[in-house]
Amino acid sequence: MKCKYALKALVVLAAAEDKMPSKAIAKKAKVPEKxxxxxxxxxxxxxAITSERGAFGGHRLAKPPAKIMVGHIIRAIDGMLAPVSCASTFYYKKCRDCTHEEVCVIRHAMLEVRNQLSDKLDGMSVQNLLDMSPKQKQKIFW
Amino acid sequence: MKCKYALKALVVLAAAEDKMPSKAIAKKAKVPEKxxxxxxxxxxxxxAITSERGAFGGHRLAKPPAKIMVGHIIRAIDGMLAPVSCASTFYYKKCRDCTHEEVCVIRHAMLEVRNQLSDKLDGMSVQNLLDMSPKQKQKIFW
DNA sequence: CATATTCCTATAGACTTTATAGGAACAAAG
DNA sequence: CTTTGTTCCTATAAAGTCTATAGGAATATG
Structure with a gap:
């Protein structure tokens, strides 16, 4: 959920023309405010975003939506993409239950999985998400 | 862990020539017995497996390892592959926070992810795992 | 009957998830 | 300088999941 909420918030911000307060984002994204x-x-x-405090403050994307990658966001919010920590690039950690990591068949298999997953996710931007929405005036994303 | 343990147990059984009691599997796979x-x-x-009770009982694969698919096992143990339930084929469930599922950009993106993931995982068998192990007499899988 | 095993049920600590609550710090407008 | 609308920070908490552990009933073999 948390990750999904984050992506929804980013899509809302990408579609917005100006900065938005969190309350407004929450409403559009249908996410609990706090x-x-x-x-x-x-x-x-x-x-991924910047913010301004005080009255008429709010949040906006820190860069163009095409440069904000879904994989990057998921890693930031959820942690590693890999199914097991020993197959993770950014969050590598040795398993307790494997001693010969170089030959571990589970690890080798999960490395393949993680690579395919990260290829997909690191190649998908917030702009791509936005583009998946059907063309119409009243933007409804979900 | 649970899922990993399951896969390790299956690899051990696939490499075994006869049925094995859970205790022996636990030792080979380095997994807590109970x-x-x-x-x-x-x-x-x-x-995926069959079992025989009583003394000299044990577990064995229910079919050839090439026919036991990793995706199938993961679904059985962990549940859905899809990052969100609305993008799952076998565990579909509507999201509370999306009303127009047909146009939901998150769902569309996650459908792509889940399809790639399931292609990979449903195409990977226990035999494939076994084959990833380097050829040597003393089989060490992890 | 003794032994080795699967199978079943209950329990439990630690952690994660999914928030909620309250208020301090900050900025703009009147 | 007060009001209003914000972000930002800290604390709390209910529910659920994860990762087991414990104890013993049922079953099969010799």
């Missing part, structure tokens, strides 16, 4: 606040903070830390 | 017991029960329900 929960979204925390997510936006994470997205900011991650460099 | 936990493995529960997993083997699930694998049996799923049709």
């Amino acid at each position: 929960f979204l606040e925390a997510i936006l903070t994470e997205l900011k830390k991650n460099g | 936990f493995l017991e529960a997993i083997l029960t699930e694998l049996k329900k799923n049709g």
Whole structure:
């Protein structure tokens, strides 16, 4: 959910013409307000969005939506893409239950899975998401 | 872990020449005994293995390892492959936060992901896992 | 009957998920 | 300088999932 909410928020921001307060994003994205606040903070830390405080403050994308990659966001919010930590590039960690990692058949298999997954996810941008929406005036994304 | 343990148990059984008691599998696979017991029960329900009770009982594969698919096992143990339930084929469930599923951009994107994932995982058998192990007498899989 | 095993049920600690609540810090407008 | 609308920060918490552990009933063999 958290990850999904993050992506929804980014799509809303990508479609918006100006900065938006979290309340407005929450409404458009149908995400619990306070929960979204925390997510936006994470997205900011991650460099995907920027924010302005105070009255008439709000959030906006930090870069063009075509440069914000879904894989990057998922890693920031959810953690590793790989099914097992020993097959992760960005969150590598040794397994307790395998001693000969070089020959571990589970690891080899899961490396293949993780590579395919990251190819897909790192090649998919927020702009791509936006483009999946059918062309119409009243934008409904979900 | 659970899923990984299940796959490890299946690889051990695939490499074995005869039925094996759970204790022996646990040792070879380096999986907690009692936990493995529960997993083997699930694998049996799923049709991947058969078992015999009593002294000299044990577990064996229910079919040739080339016909036991990793995707099938993961679904049985972990549940859906899809990142979101609305994009799952076998575990479909409507999201609360999306009303127009047909146009939902998140769902469309995650459908692509789940399709690639299931192609990979449903095309990978326990035999394939076994074949990833380097050829040598003393079989060490992990 | 003794032994080795699967099978079944219950329990439990730690962690993750999915939030909610309350208020401090900040910025703009009147 | 007060009001209003924000972000930002910290704490709390209910529910669920994960990762087992424990104990023993049922079953099969010799």
